[in-house]
């Protein structure tokens with residue numbers, strides 16, 4: 001294995017696995033991507049030697065800092081044992097974190113373990129409108145704290161100055177590689193990162209607003225032991241390995257999976273709520289009352305009944321609420337208690353669905369997807385074609401199922417129906 005990724009949630013893991021598998025021939029001039037596997041947690045076995053990039057999916061974005069650090073270091077050890085020359089710490093393109101962490105503490109712990117400083121931190125994902133200017137993160141034309149992310153149920157983002165935000169989470173000062181340096185090319189970036197390290201800056205926010213900027217950063221960090229960022233930071237990385245003759249693109253085919261289907265949504269993000277509204281117009285949809293879940297009135301048994309009655313009709317069960325509803329529910333029961341009970345509900349439901357024959361499963365929400373995937377004993381996942389930007393088809397050969405794990409804010413408005421069609425799709429061609 002050449003490249004190892006430690007991802008702080010499961011949808012984010014799929015997002016970067018997709019980027020690595022796809023490669024970016026148009027901007028790198030180098031065809032193809034890497035042969036990628038996504039692992040559910042840290043595997044207890046050696047990786048298949050054919051795998052060039054391994055993505056370890058953790059669920060560390062919203063857990064206590066010390067646990068996030070400890071789990072990330074275990075993942076690092078495993079990836080090093082597989083021979084990885086480069087490690088990417090993948091976090092959210094909207095920098096989802098609290099003032100305490102977990103991005104800063106995990107990134108600094110990985111940097112300490114690898115003995116490096118002047119490490120790139122860049123969440124930019126231009127395809128989906130996430131760009132970094134002078135250390136400030138924008139979502140399209142809005143600063144992060146006005147993008148809707150200020151209302152996130154677990155990690156409300158109330159400061160667009162991510163250099164300052166990361167500084168609150170970090171022991172060392174945080175540096176900046178501004179756009180002017182990035183535009184000057186990869187040598188200039190490498191020089192700036194060396195200067196950051198010399199100043200004692202373990203991490204340095206790098207500006208990026210185009211894929212070309214990300215390729216420049218990827219070139220600058222070609223042989224860096226550690227890089228951190230959103231999936232965009234991986235755009236230029238496959239080309240480094242292919243150019244050096246260490247990896248070669250290989251074609252794989254995805255034949256599609258047929259059989260019963262289900263859609264579960266626990267994301268309260270704007271895009272997911274729009275997708276729910278569109279889907280429920282002409283498909284069966286079950287709105288889960290969080291009060292009923294918290295009071296033991298609604299259980300997985302009710303959800304299973306709903307899905308059984310609606311096989312073949314693309315049924316959707318969702319807990320998602322608007323910011324006002326989320327705030328009211330959290331005030332009544334507590335943020336962690338609600339998230340924990342909903343995670344449990346979705347995980348139990350998914351386990352029974354797959355045991356009962358569901359073969360195509362779509363899940364919306366990073367935490368929700370993490371809970372579901374951990375419950376399913378999926379084995380290693382192979383990466384199929386991209387359904388929508390940042391969301392690949394994931395194939396579990398062990399369970400004979402295909403999944404779409406959708407980040408809250410990703411996907412077209414008709415995503416749910418589109419994803420189920422893609423999972424059952426006719427053959428796709430992909431270089432992997």
Ligand SMILES: Nc1ncnc2c1ncn2[C@@H]1O[C@H](COP(=O)(O)OP(=O)(O)O)[C@@H](O)[C@H]1O
Pocket residue numbers: 153154266267268269272290319320321325326327329330338339340342343364365366367368369406407408409
């Ligand atoms: N109606 C609701 N009220 C409060 N919290 C909710 C509600 N529905 C879902 N949640 C919780 O909100 C969180 C959404 O996070 P996540 O699944 O990561 O979605 P996203 O990808 O949009 O961030 C989860 O912890 C989920 O359990």
Ligand SMILES: O=C(O)[C@@H](O)C(=O)COP(=O)(O)O
Pocket residue numbers: 009011012013015016091092093094125230231269365366367390406407408409
């Ligand atoms: O980087 C991104 O935006 C995604 O890969 C991601 O991590 C999204 O997280 P969720 O919105 O919690 O799914």
